Amino acid sequence: MLPLRRRIFFKQSTKWVITALATFFSIRSGYADRITEHFASAQASDIMTRLFADRSISYNDRINLSLPKIAENGAVVPITISSELDAIDRVYILIERNPTPLAAVFELSSEAMVYLTARIKMAESCNVVVIVRQGERLFKAQQWVNVVMGGCGTG
Amino acid sequence: MSSIKIRSQRLPNYTEIRLLISHPMENGRNRDPISGELIPAHFIEELTIKLNDTTVITVDMAGSMAKNPFFTFRLKSVANGDKITASWIDNRQQIDSVDYIVAG
Numbered sequence: 306m307l308p309l310r311r312r313i314f315f316k317q318s319t320k321w322v323i324t325a326l327a328t329f330f331s332i333r334s335g336y337a338d339r340i341t342e343h344f345a346s347a348q349a350s351d352i353m354t355r356l357f358a359d360r361s362i363s364y365n366d367r368i369n370l371s372l373p374k375i376a377e378n379g380a381v382v383p384i385t386i387s388s389e390l391d392a393i394d395r396v397y398i399l400i401e402r403n404p405t406p407l408a409a410v411f412e413l414s415s416e417a418m419v420y421l422t423a424r425i426k427m428a429e430s431c432n433v434v435v436i437v438r439q440g441e442r443l444f445k446a447q448q449w450v451n452v453v454m455g456g457c458g459t460g
Numbered sequence: 461m462s463s464i465k466i467r468s469q470r471l472p473n474y475t476e477i478r479l480l481i482s483h484p485m486e487n488g489r490n491r492d493p494i495s496g497e498l499i500p501a502h503f504i505e506e507l508t509i510k511l512n513d514t515t516v517i518t519v520d521m522a523g524s525m526a527k528n529p530f531f532t533f534r535l536k537s538v539a540n541g542d543k544i545t546a547s548w549i550d551n552r553q554q555i556d557s558v559d560y561i562v563a564g
Contacts, residue, residue, distance in 0.1 A: 343520075344520075344521075344522035380526060380527065381526045381527070382526070385532075400524060403524050404487075404489060405487060405522055405523055405524050406524070407522070407524070408521065408522070408524035408525055409519055409520065409521040409524075409525055410519070410520040410521075411517060411518070411519050412517065412518040412519075412520075413516075413517055414514075414515065414516045414517065415536075416511060416514075416516045416535055416536055416537065417516050417517050417533060417534070417535055417536070418474055418533075418534040418535070418536060420474075420532070420533070420534040421531070421532065421533060422530070422531065422532035423525065423529065423530070423531050424525065424526035424529065424530050425524060425525060425526060426485075426487075426523075426524050426525065426526050
């Protein structure tokens with residue numbers, strides 16, 4: 306008798322959990338979708354595909370990146386992004402070998418200049434890729450950063 | 461006491477806004493050094509900067525941003541007495557917001 310009851314209990318409780326989760330995600334569906342999909346842990350290349358599908362992204366030397374060549378502490382790596390390009394409405398920061406590669410997406414109105422500084426975490430030495438969106442066009446710049454102390458507490 | 465500190469500097473062609481937020485930005489993969497337990501994820505998901513109630517910058521982020529996030533932005537047409545509002549929401553639905561009046 307007991308095993309049967311227990312099975313019923315498990316079945317029932319699973320249903321409740323699913324219902325609760327479904328309710329939670331439907332309330333903030335648009336938001337949750339965006340966060341979970343883009344800020345998920347995955348390979349950087351997968352995240353790039355999710356963000357930009359198979360659109361071509363060309364290198365552009367008018368995006369200026371300022372990052373340390375050697376970062377002593379991967380938990381705090383300063384980054385400065387600036388560009389003279391017009392009409393940039395979005396800036397993406399991807400850290401290639403972080404478990405969650407997408408660090409941030411900046412949406413800029415015409416009031417904001419393309420000059421941003423932030424502090425990112427880096428789990429290990431890798432490329433930091435910055436992609437800017439100019440209407441329909443995408444450009445990128447990247448820089449390799451050697452991380453001396455990464456691993457735990459970072460990424 | 462707000463978690464957000466704002467400083468600004470007006471320059472001839474733009475105004476520089478610096479923003480420091482107190483937040484752990486835990487990505488959920490770190491362990492407590494004493495208990496060995498995983499520290500639950502706790503990070504800001506969205507930061508919004510408004511100039512006189514118009515959104516000028518939105519930042520979506522996750523646990524790959526450093527603890528106590530620090531940002532610098534440059535805005536083109538900020539005048540004396542303009543209001544800058546910074547607000548964030550994190551993955552636990554906690555929120556904070558601060559108004560800052562540009563002077564000097």
